[in-house]
Amino acid sequence: MSENINKIINELHIYEKKLLKELEINENATPEEIAEHTGLNIKSVMSAAGSLSSKGLITVKKDLQEKFSLTDNGKKYAEIGLPERRILKVLQDRKQLAMKDLASLENLDKKEVNISIGWLIRKSWAKMDKGVLSITDVGESSRDKLGEDESLLNTLIEKVNLSKEQLDEDMAKGLSALKDRKNLIAEEKITHHSFKLNDLAKEILDSGFTIEEEATQLTHQQLKEGSWKDLKYRPYDINAEYPIFFPGKEHPLRRIIQEIREIFLNMGFTEDKGDYLESAFWNFDSLFQPQDHAAREMQDTFYIKNPLTCDLPDDELVENVARTHENGGNTGSEGWDYTWDVDIARQSVLRTHTTGISTQRLAEGNLPIKMFSIGRVFRRETFDYKHLPEFHQVEGLVAAPGINYQNLLGTLKEFYKKLGFEVRFRPAYFPYTYLSTECEIYLEEKESWIELGGCGMFRPEVLEPLGINTPALAFGLGIERLAMIRYDLSDIRMLYKSDISWLREVPLEEGIDFD
Numbered sequence: 372m373s374e375n376i377n378k379i380i381n382e383l384h385i386y387e388k389k390l391l392k393e394l395e396i397n398e399n400a401t402p403e404e405i406a407e408h409t410g411l412n413i414k415s416v417m418s419a420a421g422s423l424s425s426k427g428l429i430t431v432k433k434d435l436q437e438k439f440s441l442t443d444n445g446k447k448y449a450e451i452g453l454p455e456r457r458i459l460k461v462l463q464d465r466k467q468l469a470m471k472d473l474a475s476l477e478n479l480d481k482k483e484v485n486i487s488i489g490w491l492i493r494k495s496w497a498k499m500d501k502g503v504l505s506i507t508d509v510g511e512s513s514r515d516k517l518g519e520d521e522s523l524l525n526t527l528i529e530k531v532n533l534s535k536e537q538l539d540e541d542m543a544k545g546l547s548a549l550k551d552r553k554n555l556i557a558e559e560k561i562t563h564h565s566f567k568l569n570d571l572a573k574e575i576l577d578s579g580f581t582i583e584e585e586a587t588q589l590t591h592q593q594l595k596e597g598s599w600k601d602l603k604y605r606p607y608d609i610n611a612e613y614p615i616f617f618p619g620k621e622h623p624l625r626r627i628i629q630e631i632r633e634i635f636l637n638m639g640f641t642e643d644k645g646d647y648l649e650s651a652f653w654n655f656d657s658l659f660q661p662q663d664h665a666a667r668e669m670q671d672t673f674y675i676k677n678p679l680t681c682d683l684p685d686d687e688l689v690e691n692v693a694r695t696h697e698n699g700g701n702t703g704s705e706g707w708d709y710t711w712d713v714d715i716a717r718q719s720v721l722r723t724h725t726t727g728i729s730t731q732r733l734a735e736g737n738l739p740i741k742m743f744s745i746g747r748v749f750r751r752e753t754f755d756y757k758h759l760p761e762f763h764q765v766e767g768l769v770a771a772p773g774i775n776y777q778n779l780l781g782t783l784k785e786f787y788k789k790l791g792f793e794v795r796f797r798p799a800y801f802p803y804t805y806l807s808t809e810c811e812i813y814l815e816e817k818e819s820w821i822e823l824g825g826c827g828m829f830r831p832e833v834l835e836p837l838g839i840n841t842p843a844l845a846f847g848l849g850i851e852r853l854a855m856i857r858y859d860l861s862d863i864r865m866l867y868k869s870d871i872s873w874l875r876e877v878p879l880e881e882g883i884d885f886d
């Protein structure tokens with residue numbers, strides 16, 4: 372025996388050996404037959420065949436067979452005739468039929484009548500004129516130019532499970548016409564596999580080999596008696612199929628939030644917390660947002676009934692804010708030039724952003740401050756692929772002498788870089804900052820830029836009434852959109868769907884893909 376043959380035999384898996392032996396006896400055996408004779412399951416037969424074929428020992432042939440049979444509806448028409456033919460029979464007798472005659476035909480419902488009229492005209496069996504159907508010469512002769520008639524249906528019914536090869540040309544034409552009609556013909560595609568031994572396999576079979584059962588599991592008995600020493604063991608098959616398992620894991624949105632938290636902590640920020648329920652005073656007024664500002668409208672903001680109003684901070688602070696709105700107060704600005712209303716400031720809102728936390732901290736006056744805060748915000752948005760009425764923001768505030776706009780851009784650039792995002796900055800407008808900037812990222816799939824969040828240097832109109840005279844940078848960045856991009860979701864709503872299929876496939880840790 373040549374060394375090469377020997378080597379191939381040694382490397383044969385027991386299933387491959389079984390398959391080869393079986394093909395030696397009957398080369399025409401189907402995979403099902405082989406499975407039955409060898410006691411292997413079909414999957415193992417097919418995987419052994421695949422492996423033998425990749426080693427060049429056998430050739431695997433695939434035959435696709437298309438089979439046709441009649442549906443219940445098809446069977447009915449085979450028996451009583453296609454509806455248009457039933458009308459044709461009446462037409463041949465009466466030559467003309469008005470719509471109301473059609474409606475009263477026996478055995479035909481309204482739907483069938485409508486379908487039939489279409490077919491009668493398409494087959495040129497009848498013409499329709501002013502609601503009257505009249506027979507044509509083709510109709511008189513009942514010639515069916517499509518070749519689809521009951522006789523074909525009858526042929527089909529006789530030969531249930533007809534395969535394509537069994538059809539002559541006319542039948543094939545008729546069948547394809549019938550297939551175009553709804554719910555007459557059922558079609559099934561079956562793939563047949565057959566195997567052929569190549570010369571190398573024959574050589575191997577000629578040189579002979581034995582099929583030794585291989586041990587996969589040891590018994591207590593074998594260990595006790597020592598017979599385990601003489602067993603032939605099945606080698607590990609690292610290519611064997613394995614069950615896919617989905618370990619429990621943190622939701623990706625929670626993970627990115629945690630990552631954001633760690634980044635800011637590492638950059639020397641301290642974490643802060645605010646409340647979902649906020650007074651309009653902190654959410655809007657303290658941010659120099661005039662009381663008739665569009666964002667305050669009912670359609671943009673959720674107002675709360677219970678409690679209907681919130682307490683305001685001490686009078687002096689409220690008074691300072693009021694004056695700044697009305698005439699600029701001590702800021703040198705002209706303010707918004709209207710009469711500020713304390714009742715509007717008392718309204719309870721679900722915070723529309725986390726920026727109210729920043730003004731509250733500034734008002735407390737413990738400077739310098741470098742804080743961030745992560746939490747939900749609420750806006751009356753209409754759902755779409757990039758909008759949710761409830762989402763998370765990370766707010767940031769740095770206030771200390773010497774802080775400037777460059778520090779702001781640098782901080783955000785660094786933050787996004789650490790998260791693995793490349794963003795662009797665009798000039799923007801917020802009533803409470805100057806200079807103001809928006810961060811955007813490019814969405815390949817939508818071929819457009821989407822906004823990730825806003826930032827800027829708080830205006831004197833914000834700082835002065837709070838008693839702050841150092842510069843302060845602030846930012847408020849959306850988190851869901853980051854998750855959407857990170858996890859390649861085409862729709863932000865996926866983050867809140869209970870459909871877990873994509874969640875299952877999200878790798879446990881970034882960069883690790885188990886496929």
Ligand SMILES: N[C@@H](Cc1ccccc1)C(=O)O
Binds near residue numbers: 725726801825846848
């Ligand atoms: N609050 C703004 C973002 C922002 C925060 C701080 C300063 C400037 C802008 C928003 O929600 O879009």
